[in-house]
Amino acid sequence: MPDPAAPDLPAKARVVIIGGGISGCSVAYHLAKLGWTDIVLLERKQLTSGTTWHAAGLIGQLRASQNMTRLAKYSADLYGRLEAETGLATGFRRCGSITVALSAERREEIFRQAALARAFGVAVDELSPAEVQRLYPHLNIDGVVAGVHLPGDGQADPGNIALALAKGARMAGARIVEQVKVTRVTSVAGRVTGVDWDMAGARGHIAADHVVNCGGMWGRDLAAQNGVTLPLHACEHFYIVTETIPDLARLPVLRVPDECAYYKEDAGKILLGAFEPKAKPWGMNGIPEDFCFDQLPEDFDHFEPILEQAVARMPMLAKAGIHTFFNGPESFTPDDRYYLGEAPELRGYWVAAGYNSIGIVSSGGAGMALAQWMHDGAPPFDLWEVDIRRAQPFQRNRRYLRDRVSETLGLLYADHFPFRQMASARGIRRSPLHEALKARGAVFGEVAGWERANWFAREGQEREYRYSWKRQNWFENQRAEHMALREGVGLLDMTSFGKIRVEGRDATAFLQRLCANQIDVPVGRIVYTQMLNPRGGIESDLTVTRLSETAFFLVVPGATLPRDLAWLRRHLTEERVTITDVTAAEAVLPIMGPRARDLLRRVSPDDFSNAAHPFGTAREIEIGMGLARAHRVSYVGELGWELYISTDQAAHVFETLAKAGAEVGLRLCGLHAMDSCRIEKGYRHFGHDITDEDHVLEAGLGFAVKPEKGDFLGREAVLRKRESGLTRRLVQFRLTDPEPLLFHNEPILRDGKIVGQLTSGNYGHALGGAIGLGYVPCRAGETAAELLSARYTIDVAGRIFTAEASLTPLYDPKAHRPQADQVAAAPTPGR
Structure with a gap:
């Protein structure tokens, strides 16, 4: 006899979606719209009961890039038509938004955003302080230097949007069941097979080809059960809602990022929310099992500095009573961007989570994009900014996440200066030369957890960034390093390169199938190539060095290593090939500039002439009392070699180079100089x-x-x-x-x-x-x-x-300099 208390769930589905917030409902809706059947969405408690129900519901169209803006604009359009389709009101209205600047630097930022909006086709107006006040008469404009108005922005009721999406999904045939907890995602041989579920003690299994983790705050721990990296962590997010303010007219959404505050008028009340500089992480030991439509304890002391500034900025708040003081958790990620796509660790395991307080405006477009990705087997357009494959395995660490998200919440409203570096959770991945470079003035930045020397301070110079939209405090340092690479010789540390060995009987055939360039080359040749998708788009940009008849060495950017490994492994069929991440095995020291050959001749007995070591080749060399593999390539557009050195010998080789470098004017150079050189040369x-x-x-x-x-x-x-x-x-x-x-x-x-x-x-x-x-x-x-x-x-x-x-590089258009035996002086500034 079947258990009468057990839910009526199918034994098999094409896809199971875990989580009934706005993200999960959007994925279900869009898959159903694409004609998928056998869609099952399981929600552990009730729809919207995690984060969605207490979100502020701001719908801002302009994001940091064209494709993120495309998704946000799609969300706004979708929410505007959902009521007509489903009969459920979403509360969506285009009231517009205003962002004001209280400093010249913030003015530069928002005016750059306005220029970007025009490029993306988003209606925008730059405002003087008087024009700001005309649109928002309650605002005290003391200190306001400018504003930007986006008339197409709006606001909505997040819970109702999610319920409308759920209804739309049901109308198209999706199955949505509440009070059912997914306890485990099952898999066999690296592919999802379904989910185990529990409902009030009744247990079962649904076989499925695809599973989508839309679990929000719960998503990280659920993913970890399958070895899937989903780095997110909850933080407390605060807002207050006033009592009704008499005769309060409808107003645009107002953002005052310099005071960490946003204001939303709703039904004659004002909601004041905060993105304070140092946030309070929550749920370090996991999210409580019974958490459902819950609030966190009030912390007025934490919110008070925001409120004090808000009362001065909006004087009418001084007379308005506080109806609600709200504190609820939202999930944040290490880089303030959400996660979308198929997990590289497990086929058929998809993710849409970690929305960093912009889940309402993001979920409509994200659900559409993920559904299209699942349907077509490829994303509809470039989604690398939010691709789950950017997540680094070490980011599963909970202490790291706790420390980092205490900063990322506040960065939403911080000045988005170019080259801004994270201050929290640093020093996790370091080159063997980190301390040696630090002692010589290195100022570090972080990418994918790697500490990398971005520039070198002079003796007595402050070793900190002073951020600006104009020339920052390291601009002259970059110039000196840049010109050393152009006119003399510079040494960089690029140990953060991703390094992959592909070897085996079928390695040549495998790489020939994936790479667009000719890979079947003599041993010792280096091939610059791309791996393409069926549309001719670039999935990976790399060099491939043939080490032997059956072994190849691939070099990729450190930030894309998980993506590149996943691409290789997903396309492995019956070939006899082994793919190994060997990033940590070798340090990488590029020696670049017209005098690179002079330096290497001082530390090695090997011949570095064009005849003995032509451009695009690699070979083992002696250096000091050690050995290295010298690759003659260049990402700065000059004569040079990248030295790949076993990490145990890296310090010795560096010291040897540094000592000999005194005779030829060797300069230590950072990533900022490398980037300015590569862009002069037009390198992608x-x-x-x-x-x-x-x-x-x-x-x-x-x-x-x-x-x-x-x-x-x-x-x-x-x-x-x-x-x-x-x-x-x-x-x-x-x-x-x-x-x-x-x-x-x-x-x-x-x-x-x-x-x-x-x-x-x-x-x-x-x-x-x-x-x-x-x-x-x-x-x-x-x-x-x-x-x-x-x-x-x-x-x-x-x-x-x-x-x-x-269309050709403005610097050295014929590429003579990297390949020459003797290199002439670089062009003088201004040519």
């Missing part, structure tokens, strides 16, 4: 200039693609693009005015019309101006001369600057 940066959405030919990397070698992933897309012609091209720009700075996302104007935005930017010290890269649309058959004959300008915070445009 994965995640900015090239992504899985960017066709390899339109990215200008056709030289690294060899269709004639035979079949490889993406080959047909390359041939189709060759036949149909390019629709856009990656262009390098140099501002003719030497003063402005470029970072990324500045709008590109062609003959006065916005046609795109910069994908990356830095200062070209050898070229005498700021340099940027960005895609420009082109007509099929349009020649390079026609493309470049236009007048190009760049919008920097509303100011328009003339730019020189080029």
Whole structure:
């Protein structure tokens, strides 16, 4: 006899979605809209009972990038039409939003955001203080220097949106069941097989091809059961709601980030919320089992500094009583970006979680994108910013998460200065040379947990960042390091490179199938290549060095290592191949610049001439009393070698180089100088200039693609693009005015019309101006001369600057310098 108390759940489903907040409901809704059947959503308590029910419900369209803005705009449009579709009110209304600046630096930031909004097609207006007050008459504008108005922004009722999405999913055939807890995701041979569930003691199993973890605060611990890295941690989030204020008219959402506050008018009351600089992590030992529509204890002392500033900024609050003091938990991630996609550790295990207090505006678009990804087997466009594959395994550590999220909550409203470094949870991954570089003035930044020397302070100079939208305190340090790489010799520490060995009987055939360039080369050759998807988009940007007939050494960016490993392993079929992460085994010391050969000859008996060691080759060398593998390649566009050294010998090799370097003017250089050199040379940066959405030919990397070698992933897309012609091209720009700075996302104007935005930017010290890269649309058959004959300008915070445009590198366009036996002096600034 069946248990009468057991829920009526199917034995099998195509997909099981775990979690009934707005994220899970959105995924269910969008999968159902794509025609999926056998969708089951299981919620441990009641729909919306975790974070969704107490969210503020702000719907801001503008995000930090084009695709994140695309998702936010989709959410706003979706929420506007849900009521007509489902009959459930969502409370969505486009009341607009205003962000005000209380400093010149914040003004620069919000005006840059306004320029970005124009590039993304989001309606925007820059405001004077008087115009701010006209739109928000209750605001005390003392200290306000500017504002930005987004009239298409809005607000909504988060719980009702989730319920409307759930109803829409049910109407399309999805099954949504409350009071059922998923206790375990089951798997066999690296693939999901279903879920075990529990309901009031009744237990069962649903077999499934896909599982989606939308568990919010509970998601991390659930993922950990399967070895899936989902780094998020709950923090306390505070807001108050006033009593009804007589005659309070409808108002835009107001953000005053310099005072860590946002204001939302709703039904004649004001909600005041805070993103305080140092947050209070919560749930260090896990989220309580019975947590459901619960609040956390009040902490008025913690909120009081925000409230004091708010009363001065909004004087009417002094007379308004407080109806509700609310404290509820929300999940935050180490980099303030949520997680989306298929977990690299387990096939069929999908994630949509960790929304960092922007879950309402994000979930509509995120649910659409994830559903499309699951349906098509590929994301609908570049989603690397939020891709779960960026998560590093060490980030599962709970102490790390607790410390880091105490900072990331406040960073939502902090100044988003370029090059801003995290202050918390540092020092986790260090090169063997960390202390030696620190003793010589290194100032470190952090990427993927790695401490990397970004610049070197002079004797007596402060070893801290002083952030600004103008030249920061290390600008002259970068210039000196940059010019050392161009005119002398510099040493960098790139131990953070991801390093992968691919070896075995079928290693050549496997890499030939995945890489666009010719990989079947003689032993010792280095091949620059991309791994492509079926659309011709770039999944990985790497070098492949042939170590032997059956062994290859792959070098990838440190931040993309989990993604690249996952891509390789997912495409392994019956080949006899072993894929091993060997990142920690070797330190990497690039020796770069015209005098690199002079330095190496002082520490090694080996021959470094072009004849003995040509560009694009690797071989073992003696150095000091140790050994290294010397790769003759360059990411700065100069003569140089990357030295791969066993970590136990790294200190000795470094000391040997440093001692000999005194004779040739060796300078220690940081990542900022490396980046400014690479952008002068037009070298692409994965995640900015090239992504899985960017066709390899339109990215200008056709030289690294060899269709004639035979079949490889993406080959047909390359041939189709060759036949149909390019629709856009990656262009390098140099501002003719030497003063402005470029970072990324500045709008590109062609003959006065916005046609795109910069994908990356830095200062070209050898070229005498700021340099940027960005895609420009082109007509099929349009020649390079026609493309470049236009007048190009760049919008920097509303100011328009003339730019020189080029399809070939503005620095050393013929690439003579990295390959020469003797290297001439670098161009002087300003050329």
